[in-house]
Amino acid sequence: MANNPIKAVKGVKDILPADATLWREVERRARAQFARFGFKEIVLPIFEKTEVFVKGVGEETDIVQKEMYTFQDQGGESLTLRPEGTASCVRAFIEHSMYHPPGTITKLYYFGPMFRRERPQAGRFRQFYQIGAELFGALEPEADAEAIHLLWLFIQSINIKGPRLYLNSLGCDTCRPPFRAALVNFLTARKERLCETCQGRYQRNPLRVFDCKAQGCQQVMTEAPTIDKHYCPDCQAHFDRVKKGLEALAIPYELNSRMVRGLDYYNRTVFEVTAEGLGSQNSIAGGGRYDDLIKNSGGPAVPAIGFALGVERLLESIGTPLEFSPGHPDVFIVYMEAAADEAFRIAGRLRRTGIAVEKAFKPASLKNQMGKADKSGARFALIIGEEELATRTAILKNLKNSTQQPIPLANLEESLTGLLTS
């Protein structure tokens, strides 16, 4: 053991081969589900100009205020490792004029790492992976319902344990200010009963007090005015149709008028999915509508809705194991020292024809090699010792049913290909 081995950065994990297979299976199923809804993949850069996130995510958010990995490049420009995907996606949407012609619907999804400098915890990492989707150009509540449907079906497809969908509407610029004023009013009158952090923020961001877990704040908030009594007619109608849509699609949801999302850009529909088996951070997905973000980011007034899932959390909350083939070798070559050169050449020949071959670089005992062959999951062991070398005929052992047969070395490629495809 080395004295001071270099370790990975805090909060950052290696995804080892044993986990990577499951990881990729989840990704594969996500792609399949997105494709069914007509979403196309967009591969975004993992760093952007800092202002993309400051303006996109919101200056008041925790993400921008204390969690971003920001650095200056040699040209003096401030760059940031992306803490989330929507801001980048919106930047790309505008940059490539995807809103043309007017009325265009654009459906995008992405998959990749995000970076936030938080204290690591169960289900929380400094580099974590998100699967995200964004739907641009639709104001209709049916878009909200379809986006949630997509999310819900994907969650079903990977056997998530105990998923629960929480739904709320945050209203819009018309109904939010009066509600906000009412809330600030309410809180000011009860300022003494709030916790320290809430006393500090209730004027700037009164909605956050809903999320506070302090006893005093919780009690106060049970009587607080909620947004659902303040919707303007348009928002009320929109939310009603979203709910109707979810019911038509048989998606179970729970209303939570106290749900507030941590990003500033949301309006109207917001939602969150929690699952079992996760510890304290039990939210596996979250999203909502952001009808003003594109305009505020310098683009046209295009409405949008999106969501993101946290891959590490998904993996932790998978119930019944997913079935998939982990990729075993076709043939494991077991050989003796005398046949080392021949085994090496045969491996080369077989691999050139596309057969998956595994073999030791240095032969251990036959027992050992057979054990490795078994563990590798290979279908066949190809055994080559001195006798086989002399007769130019190897032994092919089927590891699944323990039968074996002699097989001439001359046309191994053909005979093996035949056996493997049968």
Add this chain to the structure above:
RNA sequence: GUGAGUGUAGCUCAGCUGGUAGAGCAAUGGGUUGUGGCUCCAUUGGUCGCGGGUUCAAUCCCCGUCACUCACCCCA
């Protein structure tokens, strides 16, 4: 940023009120001079996170430090 808990073999963990360490799994060899999954035997493998202190003696007690974990904040 705050708080708590844990650091002993590659992995999962024992180790009583201080006497410098053990099991299971894994690995390697053997029982079958050339055949895996089961079984049996043997072997390899440890600066007991790091630094200091108390003591005749510290894995164990004390202090510091680092790392990991969980929780708060907040989020995926």
